[in-house]
Amino acid sequence: MLTFALPKGRMLQTCLKLLEEMHMPCKKIEKRGRELVIEEEQVRYILVKPMDVPTYVHHGVADAAFVGSDVIWETGASLVEIADTKEGLCRLAIAGPKSLAERFMKHKSSLMGIKIATKYPRITKQYFSHRGIQPEIIPLKGSIELAPILGLSDGILDIVQTGETLRANGLHVLEEVAQVSLRIVANNKSIHEHWDKLIRFIEKTRILKERKHR
Numbered sequence: 001m002l003t004f005a006l007p008k009g010r011m012l013q014t015c016l017k018l019l020e021e022m023h024m025p026c027k028k029i030e031k032r033g034r035e036l037v038i039e040e041e042q043v044r045y046i047l048v049k050p051m052d053v054p055t056y057v058h059h060g061v062a063d064a065a066f067v068g069s070d071v072i073w074e075t076g077a078s079l080v081e082i083a084d085t086k087e088g089l090c091r092l093a094i095a096g097p098k099s100l101a102e103r104f105m106k107h108k109s110s111l112m113g114i115k116i117a118t119k120y121p122r123i124t125k126q127y128f129s130h131r132g133i134q135p136e137i138i139p140l141k142g143s144i145e146l147a148p149i150l151g152l153s154d155g156i157l158d159i160v161q162t163g164e165t166l167r168a169n170g171l172h173v174l175e176e177v178a179q180v181s182l183r184i185v186a187n188n189k190s191i192h193e194h195w196d197k198l199i200r201f202i203e204k205t206r207i208l209k210e211r212k213h214r
């Protein structure tokens, strides 16, 4: 039995579309109620919060999973990336009001002690420390754009997709940190034990074909 972790939330529909493309059984998930474990044919699906996906794969509870590259980076879990689905495209960026843009253009010493609100404390710390800056990180769980508006932080590090949330709140992208997409990951043990199954599923998609042609 192969156990596949799926992120609940905004990426779930995309994952179901990909499962269909991979000819994986997924009719029961579409019709599910509140259950978090769903077994179909030879596959067990578990539905977990996006940020928790790497934990399940890393500990071997799930053999493989769909997960955003932002989450892989933030959790720092050691996972094997099998494929880039090229779905769930967005970017991680530093954003803030115009006044912060001016500070970014000056010498880096003007950014010392900068306050950054984020759902991604690890990425924020790493990104700034590469520039020799130690930010004060304000960890938040959502509505990140509120923080600089209310003076809780100078800027934010967050996901930008359409840019609509930034525009609506008078904020601007100051620096792009990384492109983000939905990846298929597995752990080392499962790669060895289930490679035949995993590769059979993945070969059926355009995903691996695209990688070969790159």
Ligand SMILES: Nc1ncnc2c1ncn2[C@@H]1O[C@H](COP(=O)(O)OP(=O)(O)OP(=O)(O)O)[C@@H](O)[C@H]1O
Pocket: 008, 009, 010, 011, 049, 050, 051, 067, 068, 069, 070, 071, 088, 089, 090, 141, 142, 159, 160, 161, 162, 180, 181
């Ligand atoms: N516009 C977007 N905003 C946020 N995440 C996006 C966006 N587009 C794609 N994603 C991907 O979706 C993942 C987040 O999904 P979702 O918002 O369901 O989870 P969440 O962080 O747990 O949020 P919530 O606390 O609202 O449930 C991100 O990690 C990222 O990979």
Ligand SMILES: O=P(O)(O)OC[C@H]1O[C@H](OP(=O)(O)OP(=O)(O)O)[C@H](O)[C@@H]1O
Pocket: 141, 142, 143, 144, 145, 158, 159, 160, 161, 162, 163, 164, 165, 166
């Ligand atoms: O560029 P956009 O298309 O506007 O998308 C980006 C916004 O979407 C996400 O927030 P979400 O809707 O998940 O709300 P939350 O921060 O309150 O969880 C993200 O944190 C940004 O705020």
